[in-house]
Amino acid sequence: MRFHIRILFFALAFVALAARAQLSIEITGAGAQRVPIAIAPFAGENAIGATPITQIVRADLERSGLFRTLELPPLNPMPTEATSINYAEWRSRLADALVVGSVGVLPDGRYEARFRLYDVVKQQPLGAIAYTLAKNQVRATAHRIADFIYEKLTGERGVFSTRIAYVVKRGDRYELQIADADGAEAETALASFEPIISPAWSPDGKRLAYVSFEQKKPVVYVHSLVDGRRAVAANFKGSNSAPAWSPDGRTLAVCLSREGGSQIFLMSPDGSGLRRLTSSPAIDTEPRYSPDGQWIYFTSDRGGSPQIYRMPASGGDPQRVTFEGSYNVSPRISPDGRTLAYITRNSGKFQVALLDLVNKQVQLLTDSDRDESPSFAPNGRMILLATVLGGRGVLSAVSSDGRVKQRLTVTAGDVREPAWGPFTE
Amino acid sequence: MRAIAIAFLAAAAAFLAACSTSPTDEQKGAGVEERKPAVGTVEQPRVATVDVTKSQPGVNLLTDPSSILSKRSIYYDFDKFDIKDEYRPLVEAHAKYLRENSGAKMLIQGNTDERGSREYNVALGQRRADGVKKALTLLGAKESQVEAVSLGEEKPKSEGHDESAWSQNRRSDMLYNGEF
Incomplete structure (x- = not known):
């Protein structure tokens, strides 16, 4: 009996630990001009019994670094989407934009969240939406509302509904986790006692390719997230690593050592149709497709030091892309194809650099010293990366203009290998 | 008599x-x-008589601390891939063993220190493992007996973050079948 109680205790302790091991986000810098926005608590939102919708919307918008949410005094009555708006009153509260709404209970027990967005300066409504939601869809609904507000006010698509993948190492255990872009709702896709690196999202956001060392060597897997079905994509003699999806999802670029050295090959995600892309006596690895699918950017030391090159995805002559410095690796092309983020070694520090592919200007985006694995948000506004803080691996994000910085930490363990997922409908 | x-x-x-x-x-x-x-x-x-129900004498040679074959690691200088002179006898002894035990198979795992890109380090570790494989095959081991792979920076022997730890982590390990 005592034995059973002890087991139960340990089980509970483990559950508690797992529950606490969630990413939390800290904003360490913000844009110069932030839009002041008033988000009135939705009438009836506390009845759902979860984190209030408007609290999540506020946190999303604040985290983007583009908005400043206003502290509101208690309002009676609370304005809702059905209330007529006194623009002058909201203008005097210094709001440029206003969100009001309410949550009602539907006959089937689900809820309906309705809201309206107003431009207080121009004194005009910007739109209204109603979402039906179950109790467990509060966060997802709040992220949709934040995406709507973000897009209406900035003109670009919001990424609050997207997800991120990353690897947590805790003791000798590795977990590939998927979380909302705000770090909440983390779920484990794969747990292993051997390392997992290089997660790469399929363009439809349904699958991840990654490298697992569970067979005592690097092997590339493709893993379906919804049902956990995984298949070996590349397990040739030697090492198999660095998977990257083509924008149409039909081709996987990988780095293989099967023919000696480390060279880039193309194949179907199911492992068929293997063909070699690069042929050099040097290291060619870390392939990435350009968003139009025409080019493959990669890291090569063919010139003596690791630099970034690109070549046509159909094969051809590589061209060197980076020239400053003696260590430039991990190329990531922005969603609009205009800039290239990569890791550069700068006086012994590994930092994120951004190269404008049009005017060839290079800008350092971070001042940390062990940055790795940059990953663009699908709207190109932020770059997620791994770095080390106080001896521990943490995730960090920086806006592509370098102004906004965020830090994402878990309570226990090392976090690394982030990959920002695509837009999904 | x-x-x-x-x-x-x-x-x-x-x-x-x-x-x-x-x-x-x-x-x-x-x-x-x-x-x-x-x-x-x-x-x-x-x-x-060949009796595979008992451990073969060769297996003991591989683990007996007094045998050079029990030593499995080759260490490298920073950013280097060549096998230093001090490891030549070790590589020669393992090549001889592979030559004389055609059923033996070896996995060479190349490793790097933690600095830099994880994927680029997989490629650097591969270059180290490929170098050991080449030496072994030149010394008579069969190509089919040896697989060279890389663990990059993922499996450090020493968890520290200074040169003394890094020098332990820049290495190739030779494992025989049954050991991986």
Whole structure:
């Protein structure tokens, strides 16, 4: 009996630990001009019994670094989407934009969240939406509302509904986790006692390719997230690593050592149709497709030091892309194809650099010293990366203009290998 | 006493003959009993027992601390891939073992220190493992016996973040089948 109680205790302790091991986000810098926005608590939102919708919307918008949410005094009555708006009153509260709404209970027990967005300066409504939601869809609904507000006010698509993948190492255990872009709702896709690196999202956001060392060597897997079905994509003699999806999802670029050295090959995600892309006596690895699918950017030391090159995805002559410095690796092309983020070694520090592919200007985006694995948000506004803080691996994000910085930490363990997922409908 | 010694010599001769015969010799020899029998024996050639239910003597050689074969790691200087002179005897001993034990298979795992890109480090570790594989095959190990892979920076021997830790982590490890 005592034995059973002890087991139960340990089980509970483990559950508690797992529950606490969630990413939390800290904003360490913000844009110069932030839009002041008033988000009135939705009438009836506390009845759902979860984190209030408007609290999540506020946190999303604040985290983007583009908005400043206003502290509101208690309002009676609370304005809702059905209330007529006194623009002058909201203008005097210094709001440029206003969100009001309410949550009602539907006959089937689900809820309906309705809201309206107003431009207080121009004194005009910007739109209204109603979402039906179950109790467990509060966060997802709040992220949709934040995406709507973000897009209406900035003109670009919001990424609050997207997800991120990353690897947590805790003791000798590795977990590939998927979380909302705000770090909440983390779920484990794969747990292993051997390392997992290089997660790469399929363009439809349904699958991840990654490298697992569970067979005592690097092997590339493709893993379906919804049902956990995984298949070996590349397990040739030697090492198999660095998977990257083509924008149409039909081709996987990988780095293989099967023919000696480390060279880039193309194949179907199911492992068929293997063909070699690069042929050099040097290291060619870390392939990435350009968003139009025409080019493959990669890291090569063919010139003596690791630099970034690109070549046509159909094969051809590589061209060197980076020239400053003696260590430039991990190329990531922005969603609009205009800039290239990569890791550069700068006086012994590994930092994120951004190269404008049009005017060839290079800008350092971070001042940390062990940055790795940059990953663009699908709207190109932020770059997620791994770095080390106080001896521990943490995730960090920086806006592509370098102004906004965020830090994402878990309570226990090392976090690394982030990959920002695509837009999904 | 003398009889036992003669019998032993006969058995050894038969064993060596069996070892040195190529398939064509074997065919030619079959059924042709013209060879002079060794002095004083009229017995059939002995049958050598291969017993795989017990651990083979070679396995002990691989783990016996007094055997050079129990040493499995080759360490590298920063950003280097060449096998330093001090590791030559080690590589030669493992090549000899692979040569003499054609059933033995080896996995070479190349490793790097933690600095830089994880994927680029996989490629750097591969270059180290490929170098060991090349040396072993040049010394007579068969290509099919050896697989060179990389663990990059993922499996450090030392968890520290300074040169003394990094020097432990820039290495190739040689593992035999059953050990990985």
